[in-house]
Amino acid sequence: MSQSLNLKTAERNSFKLATYTDGLNDISLGIVMIVLSLYSFTRNLLGPVLNAVAILIVVLIAVGSLSFIKSRLVPPRVGIVKFGSQTKTRLIKAVSATAILVLAVLATWYISASDIIFQEPTWERLPRWVTDFDVDIFFTLLTIALFSSIAYSFSVLRFHLYGLLFGFGMLLSTILSVYRGIEFQYPMAFSGLVILGIGIYILFQFMKSYPRHSEEG
Amino acid sequence: MTAEGKSNQELHPLANIDRVIHAPARLMVMTYLYVVESADFIFLMNLTDLTWGNISSHLSKLEEAGYVEIEKTFVNKKSHTMVQLSEKGRQAFQNYKTQIQQVLDELPD
Numbered sequence: 001m002s003q004s005l006n007l008k009t010a011e012r013n014s015f016k017l018a019t020y021t022d023g024l025n026d027i028s029l030g031i032v033m034i035v036l037s038l039y040s041f042t043r044n045l046l047g048p049v050l051n052a053v054a055i056l057i058v059v060l061i062a063v064g065s066l067s068f069i070k071s072r073l074v075p076p077r078v079g080i081v082k083f084g085s086q087t088k089t090r091l092i093k094a095v096s097a098t099a100i101l102v103l104a105v106l107a108t109w110y111i112s113a114s115d116i117i118f119q120e121p122t123w124e125r126l127p128r129w130v131t132d133f134d135v136d137i138f139f140t141l142l143t144i145a146l147f148s149s150i151a152y153s154f155s156v157l158r159f160h161l162y163g164l165l166f167g168f169g170m171l172l173s174t175i176l177s178v179y180r181g182i183e184f185q186y187p188m189a190f191s192g193l194v195i196l197g198i199g200i201y202i203l204f205q206f207m208k209s210y211p212r213h214s215e216e217g
Numbered sequence: 218m219t220a221e222g223k224s225n226q227e228l229h230p231l232a233n234i235d236r237v238i239h240a241p242a243r244l245m246v247m248t249y250l251y252v253v254e255s256a257d258f259i260f261l262m263n264l265t266d267l268t269w270g271n272i273s274s275h276l277s278k279l280e281e282a283g284y285v286e287i288e289k290t291f292v293n294k295k296s297h298t299m300v301q302l303s304e305k306g307r308q309a310f311q312n313y314k315t316q317i318q319q320v321l322d323e324l325p326d
Contacts, residue, residue: 011252017263079260080299081253213259213269214295 011087012155018081020156021210023202024070030196031062033166037173037188044183077210091153098149103142136174140167158198165191231320237282238313242267243275247302247310250285255301276300284309 019025035058043051147163150156169191176182238247245265250256256264262272279285284306288299302310 007248007252010248013264014249014253014256014260017260076259078263079257080297081256081260082299084254087252087254210263213262 011090014081015083015087015091016154016156017078020154021078022070022074022206023199024066024074026158026162026195026199026202028063028066029162030192030199032059033169033192033195034189035059035062037185037192039185040177041184076212076214077206079213094153095149098152099145102145102148133171133175136171140171143167143170162195165194234316235309235313237278237284238309240275242271243279246272246275246279247284247306250300250302251307251310255299257300258298261300279306
């Protein structure tokens, strides 16, 4: 009974079923990461402007195609739901609040590691590869924070893993590029492939678990 | 109503509970409809694990009570049914929630 009356869980379940059950968002994310991993590699071939345009077009085509597939594949299996504006606002607030909390923890860590408070900053004791990539580390942590906030807010636990894969994929790619001159972003491509694989697996499970329904019964 | 009956009403708030909502399956349907703007039969079936026949019969009872509004449309020549709570249904659910919480709060530990 208490489970039936838990409105927050009901709202979360509804949103999760409508949004994250089919694996197509995961597939989109995986494809976008694989395309992004080609960015610096294809820049040498196409030049910076044409490369950016080409990458953008490929990403738009991939995401657009998957959105179209979603619109055809999901409603006959999962059904259709419309969320009220209050629900959308509440869900956005939940994600924002979690992201702010995670960022506040990161900021506290940064301040305590720098010389803002302490005479001898712990930051300086860190290895050079850390201090050389402080901006990249910040964006890695930011990415992990955003994915974690989605994972926590909607109880989609795999998004914690995606945050780690995306964040460290970016960071390791930059480190390899600077230290080894490797243009192709192998870590990013690997992360994208893992996420794409998970997405395809979820899609197959979804097709098995949610057969097509029609109102004729 | 006898004096004993009146006394029972005062002593047992459960006696006033809305029985249309109180049935577990209908309570589930009402709960999910309360948190969304509207949903179709298939979405409700997936969320509640009820069969087509079950959900259809429960929704008919809720419609009879005026708690839900059912709209049938045709999309690509296929019938499509959207359901949403009416204002009366929303109010009834809020009352039910208050009553049941009151009953549970008043139980001794």
